[in-house]
Amino acid sequence: ILNVEQSPQSLHVQEGDSTNFTCSFPSSNFYALHWYRWETAKSPEALFVMTLNGDEKKKGRISATLNTKEGYSYLYIKGSQPEDSATYLCAFLNNRKLIWGLGTSLAVNP
């Protein structure tokens, strides 16, 4: 059974704090790793699709790194804002289907 694990499960930070969380996935047969942000009452929004070991992607204050050899990806948020409050999901592409983690729920207090 292939598992994608995300940690921590939830996180509370103050506005302005920088934070990061982890997505762990099987290191064999890697094709791609997706990151999504899911705000309450909205649909999931794609952040990054990462395919290459050592890849680093950035979108505004959010960035992600990828280590396919050891099977993990980090998502970083610099200077968190209340609008960053959401659940952050990662998904591992395996055999034509995405296997999802349970997400990290981030709450940013003003």
Add this chain to the structure above:
Amino acid sequence: ETGVTQSPTHLIKTRGQQVTLRCSSQSGHNTVSWYQQALGQGPQFIFQYYREEENGRGNFPPRFSGLQFPNYSSELNVNALELDDSALYLCASSGSTTNSYNSPLHFGNGTRLTVT
């Protein structure tokens, strides 16, 4: 650019009934996938359609079936509903001329199905 839309937004059905959920893909997208998210769980892949043919399926029984139409809109059908089918059903489309599976997904807002 029209986003992914799903209908209905909420639905209540009785055990044993059948249900059809609908999804209109984002303009220009030819791949659609369906996910089930039960309370407290991550999304579970149901199946994916590319140019009207199923080309990937998760661990769901045959009573979960789907269709993709020439305009790339899609339906998810569930027969013989069970209480455990109560969940949020998400549709996502992606655009790919090569069916590479590396394209980001564009999600609809989901259909909340309650089976009583």
